[in-house]
Amino acid sequence: MEEKTNGLRDQQIRRRRINRMKMSIVAFGAVWILILTISTIVLLMKIIFLEDRMDKIAESVISVEQFVENQNQKNAGSPEGKIPDTVSDNTMPDSQEAQTDGNAAKTDHIIPEEERRKVYLTFDDGPSENTARILDILKEHNVKATFFVTGNEEETAKELYRRIVDEGHTLGMHSFTHKYDVIYQSLDAYIEDMTHLQSYLEEVTGVTTNFIRFPGGSSNHVSNVDMHELIRYVNEQGFTYFDWNVASGDATSQVYTPDELVQNVINDVVKYDTSVVLMHDSSAKGTTVEALAPMIDQLQEMGAELLPIDETTKPVQHITADNVE
Numbered sequence: 599m600e601e602k603t604n605g606l607r608d609q610q611i612r613r614r615r616i617n618r619m620k621m622s623i624v625a626f627g628a629v630w631i632l633i634l635t636i637s638t639i640v641l642l643m644k645i646i647f648l649e650d651r652m653d654k655i656a657e658s659v660i661s662v663e664q665f666v667e668n669q670n671q672k673n674a675g676s677p678e679g680k681i682p683d684t685v686s687d688n689t690m691p692d693s694q695e696a697q698t699d700g701n702a703a704k705t706d707h708i709i710p711e712e713e714r715r716k717v718y719l720t721f722d723d724g725p726s727e728n729t730a731r732i733l734d735i736l737k738e739h740n741v742k743a744t745f746f747v748t749g750n751e752e753e754t755a756k757e758l759y760r761r762i763v764d765e766g767h768t769l770g771m772h773s774f775t776h777k778y779d780v781i782y783q784s785l786d787a788y789i790e791d792m793t794h795l796q797s798y799l800e801e802v803t804g805v806t807t808n809f810i811r812f813p814g815g816s817s818n819h820v821s822n823v824d825m826h827e828l829i830r831y832v833n834e835q836g837f838t839y840f841d842w843n844v845a846s847g848d849a850t851s852q853v854y855t856p857d858e859l860v861q862n863v864i865n866d867v868v869k870y871d872t873s874v875v876l877m878h879d880s881s882a883k884g885t886t887v888e889a890l891a892p893m894i895d896q897l898q899e900m901g902a903e904l905l906p907i908d909e910t911t912k913p914v915q916h917i918t919a920d921n922v923e
């Protein structure tokens with residue numbers, strides 16, 4: 599009897615042990631499955647992340663290659679490689695550019711005249727000791743400008759008026775005396791001064807000019823006469839007056855270096871399709887002469903067209919002539 603009960607207890611113990619072993623095998627398997635599942639998920643995420651990174655790297659490699667290729671084409675296409683990208687982009691789409699060789703691109707890169715920025719260099723107050731140097735620099739660069747001159751009856755001055763005309767520049771009138779307290783005293787005083795200058799220039803150069811620049815500009819605050827009265831008179835005479843929208847700064851109380859004068863001009867020229875640049879031709883303005891060659895170079899590198907004022911020039915006026923009846 600006792601043996602029977604012992605045998606039963608042994609059986610129960612064995613069964614429990616087997617059950618425990620089964621449970622631990624199941625638990626072990628479950629843990630393994632869990633670990634494998636988590637590992638697989640982590641690995642899959644890593645693969646997706648790496649693929650994404652590879653795509654991005656590939657994209658950036660392609661864009662760097664395209665950039666280098668475009669730069670090479672642009673350098674080959676623009677004269678001396680100096681026309682800025684913004685200008686050359688307007689003239690030719692990249693796809694078209696890519697089909698042209700270096701030589702063809704060079705001619706195709708010339709910007710149509712109507713799209714080029716127009717810049718009128720103007721010099722007030724001459725002739726002076728610097729006029730000949732200014733004319734020399736303009737000639738070297740094959741650039742025409744405009745001179746708003748004053749009256750000077752010396753022989754050397756007469757030569758300079760003639761040189762201005764002979765070398766293709768525009769002769770404009772500033773004032774004979776350039777004395778504000780005389781010319782702006784009354785309408786009659788202004789008329790007398792301008793009539794005197796016009797007939798004097800006719801006599802010396804044979805040219806009758808109708809282009810004028812008021813001393814101090816049409817917006818000056820020194821005139822005793824209402825400027826609208828003077829504008830009415832010049833309109834009646836068929837004169838066209840030009841103020842300026844770009845000042846080199848060569849007549850301000852601040853003394854600029856030649857580099858700064860160039861920078862002043864470039865900074866403003868970029869704002870306009872048509873720029874009338876104010877400079878001075880006077881013996882005291884040596885920095886203007888020094889600034890001239892680098893200024894011309896930089897303007898031409900920008901693709902600007904440097905022109906003398908003529909009948910087709912859009913007037914730049916501080917007080918608009920059309921508003922004065």
Ligand SMILES: [Zn+2]
Nearest residue numbers: 722723813814
């Ligand atoms: Zn002046």
